[in-house]
Amino acid sequence: MISIRNLSKIYPSRTGSGAAIALDDVSFEIQEKEFVSIVGKSGAGKTTLLKLILAEEAPTKGEVFFDGQNVHNLRKNQLPALRQRIGMIFQDYKLFSSKNTYENVAYVLEVIGAREDDIKRNVPEVLELVGLTDRAENFPSELSGGEKQRVAIARAFIHRPDVILADEPTGNLDPYNTSDIIKLLAKINKLGTTVVLSTHDKEVINGLGKRVITLDQGRIIRDEEKGRFVL
Amino acid sequence: MLISLKRTIKTGWKGFSRNMGLSFATIFVMIMVILMITFLYFLGPVSEILISDVKQKVDVSVYFKEDADEENIMKAKAEIAKMPDVKEVEYVSKEEALETFLNNHKGDSVLIESLTEVGYNPFLASLNIRAQEAFNYENITKLLDNNPFKYLIEKVDYNQRKPVIEKVYAFAAGINKTGIVLSVILAAIAGIIAFNTIRIAIHNSSEELSIMRLVGASNWFVRGPFLMQGMFIGFVSALIAFIIAFLSAYTINSKVGAVMNLNAFELFMKHAFRLLLIQIAVGIGLGAGSSLIAVRKYLKI
Numbered sequence: 001m002i003s004i005r006n007l008s009k010i011y012p013s014r015t016g017s018g019a020a021i022a023l024d025d026v027s028f029e030i031q032e033k034e035f036v037s038i039v040g041k042s043g044a045g046k047t048t049l050l051k052l053i054l055a056e057e058a059p060t061k062g063e064v065f066f067d068g069q070n071v072h073n074l075r076k077n078q079l080p081a082l083r084q085r086i087g088m089i090f091q092d093y094k095l096f097s098s099k100n101t102y103e104n105v106a107y108v109l110e111v112i113g114a115r116e117d118d119i120k121r122n123v124p125e126v127l128e129l130v131g132l133t134d135r136a137e138n139f140p141s142e143l144s145g146g147e148k149q150r151v152a153i154a155r156a157f158i159h160r161p162d163v164i165l166a167d168e169p170t171g172n173l174d175p176y177n178t179s180d181i182i183k184l185l186a187k188i189n190k191l192g193t194t195v196v197l198s199t200h201d202k203e204v205i206n207g208l209g210k211r212v213i214t215l216d217q218g219r220i221i222r223d224e225e226k227g228r229f230v231l
Numbered sequence: 232m233l234i235s236l237k238r239t240i241k242t243g244w245k246g247f248s249r250n251m252g253l254s255f256a257t258i259f260v261m262i263m264v265i266l267m268i269t270f271l272y273f274l275g276p277v278s279e280i281l282i283s284d285v286k287q288k289v290d291v292s293v294y295f296k297e298d299a300d301e302e303n304i305m306k307a308k309a310e311i312a313k314m315p316d317v318k319e320v321e322y323v324s325k326e327e328a329l330e331t332f333l334n335n336h337k338g339d340s341v342l343i344e345s346l347t348e349v350g351y352n353p354f355l356a357s358l359n360i361r362a363q364e365a366f367n368y369e370n371i372t373k374l375l376d377n378n379p380f381k382y383l384i385e386k387v388d389y390n391q392r393k394p395v396i397e398k399v400y401a402f403a404a405g406i407n408k409t410g411i412v413l414s415v416i417l418a419a420i421a422g423i424i425a426f427n428t429i430r431i432a433i434h435n436s437s438e439e440l441s442i443m444r445l446v447g448a449s450n451w452f453v454r455g456p457f458l459m460q461g462m463f464i465g466f467v468s469a470l471i472a473f474i475i476a477f478l479s480a481y482t483i484n485s486k487v488g489a490v491m492n493l494n495a496f497e498l499f500m501k502h503a504f505r506l507l508l509i510q511i512a513v514g515i516g517l518g519a520g521s522s523l524i525a526v527r528k529y530l531k532i
């Protein structure tokens with residue numbers, strides 16, 4: 001489904017004292033309905049990898065194929081269609097501060113042109129799935145970190161994307177909320193959505209028993225089915 | 232398509248109502264532009280009314296000698312009426328002329344007294360002639376010179392409408408020119424302010440805009456509401472300008488009516504629907520145009 005081929009990303013140095021290599025010749029495949037964790041220390045290149053899949057940034061070298069289509073060859077006006085097939089979850093949630101929980105989740109359905117009655121039926125269902133039915137009217141500033149992340153998951157999942165990219169979704173959460181979020185992602189994966197989870201949380205990975213790709217200094221040092229967090 | 236349009240309108244309205252304070256200056260200047268255009272719109276009909284007022288006036292007055300009898304004067308009237316350039320001939324007898332004078336100078340005791348002093352009716356019988364066109368009274372005077380009843384005529388007065396009409400035309404044209412220049416300047420200012428309002432609105436939502444982009448919102452799904460916001464600014468300005476124009480026409484109606492033969496309110500109401508459409512078109516056009524430039528310049532998706 002997603003094919004990463006010889007992907008490199010180098011950020012040029014602004015001071016001129018050596019460029020930063022975020023990704024260095026990375027290649028792997030992600031199959032449909034797979035749950036893949038990308039692990040590594042901070043700065044290992046996890047976020048850069050997800051940004052490149054979402055075509056938020058352009059690679060220095062290499063290619064990213066999404067269902068056979070090189071995402072970096074897409075024209076600007078073709079990007080929304082690609083992104084509508086991906087649900088992205090960010091460490092800092094990236095919720096619309098001027099919209100309440102319901103509106104944040106409904107926005108994605110509006111973007112894909114869903115009908116009003118479909119939105120009215122779907123949003124409460126997904127809010128129930130993430131346990132936020134009671135918080136539908138609250139704005140992000142009135143929610144806890146765990147609740148915000150659940151809104152972000154609901155938003156990423158509401159339109160049933162082909163794949164969910166979760167960039168350190170538990171980075172700002174306590175262990176209790178972390179476990180909740182991971183369970184949610186596992187549940188979504190069970191429902192048939194491919195999940196790519198980037199994290200540096202050892203406990204999270206070891207409890208999952210799914211495929212783990214370990215990055216170190218921009219290179220893949222391990223890629224194991226039923227992997228563990230080893231660094 | 233219809234769903235997206237509805238959503239764009241809804242989001243645009245939200246942006247407009249939430250940024251009301253920011254839109255205030257834009258609305259103010261846009262009202263000025265629309266009112267200026269309204270003024271120019273009415274300049275045409277008002278000067279037409281003024282000119283037709285002038286046209287009602289008599290072109291040539293022929294005064295007959297003291298001893299000319301009415302029978303001869305009536306013959307002359309019939310002759311004059313046959314002239315191709317003459318539209319209308321009206322006979323004013325000595326008595327009628329005196330009466331009109333007395334009526335016109337009711338309060339002026341000095342004039343009335345001096346008239347009594349004279350002891351007889353000094354006014355002459357006359358024919359008031361109106362030409363077909365304001366400009367061909369000259370032909371009439373030429374014809375009068377070569378007529379058989381020339382010996383009856385004491386004097387001929389020309390009421391020169393031509394220069395008055397020309398003055399009204401020139402005045403209206405002058406105001407029109409100045410008005411157009413002023414409108415263009417004001418419209419440019421309004422455009423710049425509207426542009427800036429949308430620019431600030433875009434800047435204020437820059438974080439949300441980047442999120443919209445990442446969740447797959449298309450170019451126009453993001454841009455549309457800002458464009459709509461500019462259109463709302465124009466629409467609201469047009470409505471306010473219409474109300475101001477309506478109230479102004481209502482207020483000045485009696486004052487204008489006292490000075491000239493013009494019913495300002497009636498004129499306004501006659502043109503109200505068309506005017507409203509023009510005002511809305513100008514408002515929305517200006518709002519949409521400037522937001523479109525702002526969106527294209529500052530909202531790169």
